[in-house]
Amino acid sequence: MNIYYAPMEGITNVYFRKLHHEFFAGVDAYFTPFIGIYAGRCIKKRDEREIDRAQNEGINLIPQILTNHSDDFLWLYRKLRNLGYEEVNLNLGCPSGTVTGKGRGSGFLKHLDELEIFFDEIFNELGDDASHISVKSRIGFNDASEMEQISELYSKYPFKELTIHPRVRKQFYKGYPDMDAFKKALGKSSCPVCYNGNIFTVSDYEKLANDYSDAINSTNGHLPKLSSVMLGRGIVSNPALAREIKGGDKLQINEFKAFRKELENMYTKEFDTEKNVLFKMKELWSYMSTSFESSDKYIKAILKSKSFAEYESAARMLENNCTLI
Ligand SMILES: Cc1cc2nc3c(=O)[nH]c(=O)nc-3n(C[C@H](O)[C@H](O)[C@H](O)COP(=O)(O)O)c2cc1C
Known part of the structure; x- marks a missing residue:
């Protein structure tokens, strides 16, 4: 099982990642906080530094894009692929009002027709090179029942991985993840799935691993595969959490x-x-x-x-x- 360090705007910047990677083993990949695209096709200077290969030496890094325009996505995706990134993630989870108000992040989940056009344009344009796209998504904007349609849409595309954070937008990061909705979404996924949400301790991880052992051990393709777990607040709290999950020393x-x-x-x-x-x-x-x-x-x-x-x-x-x- 892969263990990921979640993207966290304002926390997991390039310097923080470098330090964490230097001090603590166990993280298989780090995600950048979301990168927005601005008028005239540019990204912030701060984000240029985030994706600078020299600044991220030795770190398996997955840049994350926040947009609802396929042409902007394609522009940044190609730039990131040219820099050598093996995976590029699309943010469909951000709950912030300034983001959702523009139909981005989890706000894009309200417009599934537009999301389908967005993916069609990207997959048609990129052909085989689209296999490096992954998605990080909530289970809906208003209600978990939306996940059924969202899952149907995702299953049409061969994403490298689908990270599911089983909360709806209005929950932000509060309350409990909806594990029933997660189970359903995992069952419908046509690509490997990463679980994200409220893994704060090794025993939280072990419970998840126990509950989903069939999906974790799936090798024959009949069962959807739970391939990864993404840690956010849990690993900020305990920076050795990934190492501990992998059987290494407790935090000293x-x-x-x-x-x-x-x-x-x-x-x-x-x-x-x-x-x-x-x-x-x-x-x-x-x-x-x-x-x-x-x-x-x-x-x-x-x-x-x-x-x-x-x-x-x-x-x-x-x-x-x-x-x-
Ligand atoms: C301060 C903060 C910043 C975040 N920034 C991002 C982000 O840039 N991109 C993203 O996809 N998710 C972002 N998230 C969501 C986390 O990646 C993760 O999905 C969320 O914290 C739930 O996981 P956890 O329960 O392990 O913390 C952020 C969360 C927090 C608390």
């Missing part, structure tokens, strides 16, 4: 401390103000603190800190007083 406090320090150094170089470094580290700590026992009091102090010195002392207090779960 010393490697955590070293990783955390390097993250701070990296953000200090990237951002021009201490305020921005603090903001970013607080965001990360709101995930990472859940890997420590009884950390409530200490995370409050981290989130309340006003200066870097205050923050640093609160972070050290948490690391020194709370044990890793």
